[in-house]
Amino acid sequence: MTMSLQTFLAEEAFDGIPTRILRMGKESRTVVLIGPGIFNDAGFCWNLHAWERNFFALAENFSIIAFDTLGQGGTSFGPGSDAFTYDRALAHAKAVLEKVASNDLHIVAHDQGALIALHLAMSFTDRVRSCTVVSAPSVIAAPGEDVANFVTGLLPAPIYSFASQEWVLDRLSVAADHIRDGEFLNDATRPRVHDTPSEDAVHTQLRPSLRRFRAEVYKCMQNKGLNIPILVLWGRDDPVKSLDYGSALFDLIKTTHRETQFCVLNRCGYFPYREQAKAFNNRVMGFIRSV
Amino acid sequence: MALGVAPKWVNVGDVQTRYFEAGSGEPLLLLPGGTIGAEGASIAETWDLNFLVLAKRYRVFILDKLGQGHTANPLRDEDYCKTAKLNHIADFLRALGLPAVHVAGQSRGGFMAIMLTLRFPELVSSCTVVNSSSMAPGVSLTHLVTGGTCPYPLFSREAQRWVFAHTDFSDETVPEDFVEEGYKVLQLPKYQESHRKMWKEGLASRYYYPDEARLREEAHYRLNLQGTGRPTQIIWGDSDSTATLHRGITLYNMIAARQRHAYLNVFTNAGHHPYRDHPVYFNEMMLGFLDLVSSQPSRG
Numbered sequence A: 001m002t003m004s005l006q007t008f009l010a011e012e013a014f015d016g017i018p019t020r021i022l023r024m025g026k027e028s029r030t031v032v033l034i035g036p037g038i039f040n041d042a043g044f045c046w047n048l049h050a051w052e053r054n055f056f057a058l059a060e061n062f063s064i065i066a067f068d069t070l071g072q073g074g075t076s077f078g079p080g081s082d083a084f085t086y087d088r089a090l091a092h093a094k095a096v097l098e099k100v101a102s103n104d105l106h107i108v109a110h111d112q113g114a115l116i117a118l119h120l121a122m123s124f125t126d127r128v129r130s131c132t133v134v135s136a137p138s139v140i141a142a143p144g145e146d147v148a149n150f151v152t153g154l155l156p157a158p159i160y161s162f163a164s165q166e167w168v169l170d171r172l173s174v175a176a177d178h179i180r181d182g183e184f185l186n187d188a189t190r191p192r193v194h195d196t197p198s199e200d201a202v203h204t205q206l207r208p209s210l211r212r213f214r215a216e217v218y219k220c221m222q223n224k225g226l227n228i229p230i231l232v233l234w235g236r237d238d239p240v241k242s243l244d245y246g247s248a249l250f251d252l253i254k255t256t257h258r259e260t261q262f263c264v265l266n267r268c269g270y271f272p273y274r275e276q277a278k279a280f281n282n283r284v285m286g287f288i289r290s291v
Numbered sequence B: 001m002a003l004g005v006a007p008k009w010v011n012v013g014d015v016q017t018r019y020f021e022a023g024s025g026e027p028l029l030l031l032p033g034g035t036i037g038a039e040g041a042s043i044a045e046t047w048d049l050n051f052l053v054l055a056k057r058y059r060v061f062i063l064d065k066l067g068q069g070h071t072a073n074p075l076r077d078e079d080y081c082k083t084a085k086l087n088h089i090a091d092f093l094r095a096l097g098l099p100a101v102h103v104a105g106q107s108r109g110g111f112m113a114i115m116l117t118l119r120f121p122e123l124v125s126s127c128t129v130v131n132s133s134s135m136a137p138g139v140s141l142t143h144l145v146t147g148g149t150c151p152y153p154l155f156s157r158e159a160q161r162w163v164f165a166h167t168d169f170s171d172e173t174v175p176e177d178f179v180e181e182g183y184k185v186l187q188l189p190k191y192q193e194s195h196r197k198m199w200k201e202g203l204a205s206r207y208y209y210p211d212e213a214r215l216r217e218e219a220h221y222r223l224n225l226q227g228t229g230r231p232t233q234i235i236w237g238d239s240d241s242t243a244t245l246h247r248g249i250t251l252y253n254m255i256a257a258r259q260r261h262a263y264l265n266v267f268t269n270a271g272h273h274p275y276r277d278h279p280v281y282f283n284e285m286m287l288g289f290l291d292l293v294s295s296q297p298s299r300g
Helices: A002-006 A055-059 A086-098 A112-123 A147-152 A162-172 A184-188 A199-223 A243-254 A277-290 B082-096 B108-119 B157-167 B176-187 B189-200 B203-226 B245-256 B279-294
Strands: A009-014 A017-024 A029-034 A063-067 A104-110 A128-134 A230-235 A260-265 B008-012 B015-022 B027-031 B059-063 B101-106 B124-130 B232-237 B262-267
Touching (some): A009 A086, A017 A055, A017 A086, A029 A112, A029 A277, A055 A063, A055 A277, A063 A086, A086 A112, A086 A199, A128 A277, A162 A184, A230 A243, A230 A277, A243 A260, A260 A277, A277 B262, B008 B082, B015 B082, B027 B082, B027 B108, B059 B082, B082 B108, B082 B203, B101 B108, B101 B279, B108 B124, B108 B203, B124 B279, B157 B176, B176 B189, B189 B203, B203 B245, B232 B245, B232 B279, B245 B262
Parallel strands (some): A029 A063, A029 A104, A104 A128, A230 A260, B027 B059, B027 B101, B101 B124, B124 B232, B232 B262
Antiparallel strands (some): A009 A017, B015 B059
């Protein structure tokens, strides 16, 4: 799978930023996959290979677009004093979608990627037909201390080493077979091209913009919603992002969305699309087909 | 012919039993909810938005359970209970000589789906439960919502419409042809006899409810111990006033703790009959689930 996947990868500039992007298929109905981490802020170098167990299955029915968001995988950071904000990540994602011909977009996004996805849906109201929000506790306020802090606070040194990043995946997963499978972890541990944000940038750019993005999603969901069907999908046994987060997010979204679904996959942690790939593909394809 | 095909009949233990059949492939049995002689008649036609869609890929059966719809009443007073209804379903499957079926039931049909899976595992290959207040842990609100509060005369069209509209999210899911099919059942002498036996002669309190409580206790004990033993899907409409969502999630967690292949799907703006509120979603989720479990190497 890995070798053939390479044939679908390309590097292009979006918003002036060199970006690694994957394209598959020629169907009008297009699934846009956005990964969990923005700016590699949790001890793991997120990359589009996260979805490697889904590309080919989803491509049987839809065109596929996946890209590394800012600072992820094969995508650079942008220049400027706001380089590490969600605003820049959103502007970059918008630039990607503006070059996608389809007006039948279905975004599937994980955790912090879902914040970008929901903002994209707010912006491209005439093109985004549905959103699937996967294990996205970052979209809602954490009840009490964010349990993830206890994970990242225990990162083995040196951080971003193979062993340290493998440890992160292990802490977040229930099923372990996916951790070393494919290119996800390998890609995360290749020689680093991009720096992570400085401590100062995290506190002055990343975190404030994250809070603002979350507040904007809240405001939208509580007031008028997005007028598109939304699927909230969660792993029942997520070790650090419990199902309660999923229920809370579902409760938030359903107040303004007539068509919302909540789907739970069993024996599954933070990575439903890797740990239960077959079931994930099945549920997501069924949802998008029914939209 | 709201279901698009003519009904069929089979003798099951001397009980004339009505069912519908369409399609080919692995068998899928759909069970309506409700019980014998209730104020509103739960009928096979409740699946009319799903039956032929699912039948494009599966051999689909809908059964009028013992004493319900057009199926004859129990032969003995003591069979006005869930155990007799459960055995009737099992005997129906044996009478047709079917291989293990995917069973999907709503409300008290969901109760039967789980009991069939637990007691007759050789007859079942997967189990789907839709908004089953009678099976979910916790207190059922059914009696508060519909019991004895219908403002219309017994056995009237208005009563039939009220019972279903009162538990559904939208009145649109209770069209006139659906009401009319239920009304025909309410007018059957056998139905009115069953109503009299259940509620006037006291068979409900003598046999039905004590038996239901025993079966539910058995089901919860076994689900906590071993799960269902078959791939299981819980589908729940979150606006159900009788079977609240948290009870559906509790039932799912009870099963999922022991059952690897356990899936939960919740639909918003859907009441007690989410397959009528959102038939397109429901059909996709149902077909997707069947695809998933039909290809599982292990059915455990």
